[in-house]
Amino acid sequence: MQHSFGWPLDNQTGGGSFLYHMEDEQVMVGFVVHLNYKNPYVAPFEEFQRFKTHPSVRGTFEGGKRFSYGARAITEGGFQSVPKLVFPGGALVGCAAGFVNVPRIKGSHSAVLTGIMAAEEVNKALQSGRQRDELTGYEQGWRGSQVGADLKKVRNVKPLWSKFGLYLGMMLGGFDMWTNTLFGFSFFGTQSHGKTDAESTEPASKHQKIDYPKPDGVISFDKLGSVFISNTNHEENQPIHLKVKDMELQKKSEHDVYAGPSNRYCPAGVYEWVEETSGPRFQINAQNCVHCKTCDIKDPNQNINWTTPEGGGGPNYPNM
Numbered sequence: 001m002q003h004s005f006g007w008p009l010d011n012q013t014g015g016g017s018f019l020y021h022m023e024d025e026q027v028m029v030g031f032v033v034h035l036n037y038k039n040p041y042v043a044p045f046e047e048f049q050r051f052k053t054h055p056s057v058r059g060t061f062e063g064g065k066r067f068s069y070g071a072r073a074i075t076e077g078g079f080q081s082v083p084k085l086v087f088p089g090g091a092l093v094g095c096a097a098g099f100v101n102v103p104r105i106k107g108s109h110s111a112v113l114t115g116i117m118a119a120e121e122v123n124k125a126l127q128s129g130r131q132r133d134e135l136t137g138y139e140q141g142w143r144g145s146q147v148g149a150d151l152k153k154v155r156n157v158k159p160l161w162s163k164f165g166l167y168l169g170m171m172l173g174g175f176d177m178w179t180n181t182l183f184g185f186s187f188f189g190t191q192s193h194g195k196t197d198a199e200s201t202e203p204a205s206k207h208q209k210i211d212y213p214k215p216d217g218v219i220s221f222d223k224l225g226s227v228f229i230s231n232t233n234h235e236e237n238q239p240i241h242l243k244v245k246d247m248e249l250q251k252k253s254e255h256d257v258y259a260g261p262s263n264r265y266c267p268a269g270v271y272e273w274v275e276e277t278s279g280p281r282f283q284i285n286a287q288n289c290v291h292c293k294t295c296d297i298k299d300p301n302q303n304i305n306w307t308t309p310e311g312g313g314g315p316n317y318p319n320m
């Protein structure tokens with residue numbers, strides 16, 4: 001198991017990698033980019049391709065064969081970002097509720113534990129003949145549970161990283177985890193995450209374009225070839241699941257002010273600005289979507305709405 005922070009990202013863009021060695025000489029590799037990045041020219045997919053060329057990992061991929069690809073937004077806000085968890089007849093558990101522990105790079109155990117907590121409350125409700133109400137015991141109990149205690153200790157790491165960059169932010173975050181763990185308090189209180197990921201995107205005029213290298217087809221690949229191995233299928237006639245609320249705003253702002261970041265943050269090549277004689281046209285190749293939900297989160301105007309597609313058509317990861 002290998003984890004890294006930073007490279008090839010700059011000091012102001014948070015993220016890092018994971019590389020897991022599996023049976024039969026297989027590896028699972030991924031690269032995380034925090035979506036509160038400012039530069040609209042950042043392309044998380046291209047950062048991932050660059051990461052694989054680092055001398056410390058390159059040899060792992062040379063001579064290998066790709067068998068699957070996917071992408072996913074991770075709910076990283078932690079303790080201070082967990083939403084209301086219960087609603088009549090249902091509850092959010094695990095990563096859907098934001099229980100991932102970012103600095104410890106752990107999420108599965110929180111998913112299992114919160115699943116157990118919710119199931120115990122379901123059992124109590126059934127035993128007492130309740131139905132269609134809210135599992136208030138789960139909502140009221142999670143902060144006092146092991147999951148709540150774990151997340152509370154690390155609550156400032158991500159905000160400090162975002163505020164102070166990789167090096168100083170990580171040092172302050174590490175220090176804060178120690179004081180929380182050893183003495184049960186923080187010099188920083190509870191830091192807020194500040195702007196939303198959408199609001200964090202800055203106009204293109206404040207940033208430089210990033211010149212990403214072309215894929216070599218051996219270590220690095222293009223988006224469409226990757227989407228092909230994501231095992232995602234959409235029924236031909238299903239309703240549109242990606243909705244742009246205001247096309248005029250998309251042109252005036254997303255294109256003219258932010259230089260079309262959708263083309264770069266989408267890991268599946270869904271969004272394109274096609275230059276035509278009448279002007280740029282926003283094209284949505286919805287059939288490529290791998291359902292990461294980044295567009296719903298990162299569009300600078302919150303003008304794109306991802307809705308659940310029909311059919312549960314993937315991505316489907318084999319060998320897991």
Ligand code: SF4
Pocket residue numbers: 242265266267268269270271288289290291292293294295296306
């Ligand atoms: S269209 Fe949106 S949800 Fe689909 S892959 Fe692109 S960014 Fe992700």
